[in-house]
Amino acid sequence: MPLSAFSLRARYVFPVSSEPIEHGVVTIEGGRIAAVGTAAPAGCPLDDLGDVALLPGLINAHTHLDLSNFDHPLGEPGIRLVDWIPRLLEHRAKRSESGPDAVVRGLRECLRSGTTALADFAAPNWPRDELDRCPLRVALFQELIAPTFERISPAFEMAERHFRTPPACCWQLGLGPHAPYTVRPELFDAVIDLSARSAAPVAMHLAESAEEIELLATGGGPFREMLETLGAWSPGLVPAPLRPIDYLHKLSAAPRAAVIHGNYLSGAEWAFLAKRRERMGVVYCPRSHAHFGHAAYPLGRMLAAGVNVCLGTDGRASAPDLSLVAELRFAAARHPDVAPATLLELATLAAARALGGAAEFGSLEPDKHADLTAVAVPPTPTADPHDALLHGDGPVGSTWIGGHRCLPSGEQASCPRR
Numbered sequence: 001m002p003l004s005a006f007s008l009r010a011r012y013v014f015p016v017s018s019e020p021i022e023h024g025v026v027t028i029e030g031g032r033i034a035a036v037g038t039a040a041p042a043g044c045p046l047d048d049l050g051d052v053a054l055l056p057g058l059i060n061a062h063t064h065l066d067l068s069n070f071d072h073p074l075g076e077p078g079i080r081l082v083d084w085i086p087r088l089l090e091h092r093a094k095r096s097e098s099g100p101d102a103v104v105r106g107l108r109e110c111l112r113s114g115t116t117a118l119a120d121f122a123a124p125n126w127p128r129d130e131l132d133r134c135p136l137r138v139a140l141f142q143e144l145i146a147p148t149f150e151r152i153s154p155a156f157e158m159a160e161r162h163f164r165t166p167p168a169c170c171w172q173l174g175l176g177p178h179a180p181y182t183v184r185p186e187l188f189d190a191v192i193d194l195s196a197r198s199a200a201p202v203a204m205h206l207a208e209s210a211e212e213i214e215l216l217a218t219g220g221g222p223f224r225e226m227l228e229t230l231g232a233w234s235p236g237l238v239p240a241p242l243r244p245i246d247y248l249h250k251l252s253a254a255p256r257a258a259v260i261h262g263n264y265l266s267g268a269e270w271a272f273l274a275k276r277r278e279r280m281g282v283v284y285c286p287r288s289h290a291h292f293g294h295a296a297y298p299l300g301r302m303l304a305a306g307v308n309v310c311l312g313t314d315g316r317a318s319a320p321d322l323s324l325v326a327e328l329r330f331a332a333a334r335h336p337d338v339a340p341a342t343l344l345e346l347a348t349l350a351a352a353r354a355l356g357g358a359a360e361f362g363s364l365e366p367d368k369h370a371d372l373t374a375v376a377v378p379p380t381p382t383a384d385p386h387d388a389l390l391h392g393d394g395p396v397g398s399t400w401i402g403g404h405r406c407l408p409s410g411e412q413a414s415c416p417r418r
Helices: 081-094 100-112 128-133 149-164 185-198 210-218 222-230 244-251 267-274 286-291 299-305 324-334 340-346 349-354 385-390
Strands: 006-013 021-029 032-037 046-048 052-056 058-063 115-122 137-144 172-177 202-206 257-261 280-284 309-311 372-376 396-401
Touching: 006 372, 006 385, 052 385, 058 100, 058 257, 058 280, 058 309, 058 324, 058 349, 081 210, 081 222, 100 115, 100 128, 115 172, 115 372, 115 396, 137 149, 149 172, 149 185, 172 185, 185 202, 185 244, 202 244, 210 222, 210 244, 244 257, 244 267, 267 280, 267 299, 280 349, 286 324, 299 309, 309 324, 309 340, 309 349, 324 340, 324 385, 340 349, 340 385
Parallel strands: 006 046, 006 052, 058 115, 115 137, 137 172, 172 202, 202 257, 257 280, 280 309
Antiparallel strands: 006 021, 021 032, 052 372, 372 396
């Protein structure tokens, strides 16, 4: 074997694209996976990791890293989104450290907790130079907000600048028209056109709350009252009556689109997304969903309908941390009707599909990038290895990105650039 090749043995190897392998071995060469099986090639150095589950690197399909300086979620559990948003705006106005410092903290936390790729809804002051020091595969979706006419032009100029000055090491650039209630139709249409011309993906918060559905349908209700109080309402912002599917039709004109949350999508909207699952997906954020006390998430039914659903953490303003392992375990407890193997796919291969990277990562298969995460599991045997991972409490140990070991357990990340 070449000198650059090495093998990792684990109690369980989870390729995701195939069944788990007990006492499995993953061989890495030149930053990519060379083989997955039960033995290392002759002459290849072997590192036995012991009682761990070796997974594809976890993929956080939606987060807000600029909110990473929250020590706990904002507001009491069950708070309505329309009551939470004013608190968030007030907090942002008071805390000067929200922004660049928070992004750096969030990137480090993601890496420590086993994430190897993420999609961030990037605030305007995102510290792009930080990407030169960060081994994570980062997709930057520029957050765009323009609820009033005078904010349309500055927001669109920001969108254009996003592509003119790309960070050298950013994996992917995308556009993030924030939500139906913060983006005027004129800006939304222009962003979709720009995404098509730039071959760039789009992400949008949609069908997140019952109050949003009411606003779309009637043009009124608690959401409009909140926006008027904030001075963020203008005639025509939401040309009711509308349904989320009206936004889905427009999003489908983008090369790739992610619906963030989708908590209150209808069966017809699931069918629309299912027909376009290779380039449209939904990002479910389990613990953020629970924080707002939304109606039970119809995960099993969405998956049965054929929707490509993946997982995100959202930001620390509505979730306790940025750990996808914690999200997976929370989802496993909330959705016993969903097979454990399917749940793991939501944070790996399904997320890679949603972000357009399934050919390169998201599963442990030959020729894919050697992005891996090791999570401690109990030494006792189990009928289904997924139970040891999803119903245990073992921490993340090490993480590899492009074959580089980034995170020896308990130490600060020191992974070379990918």
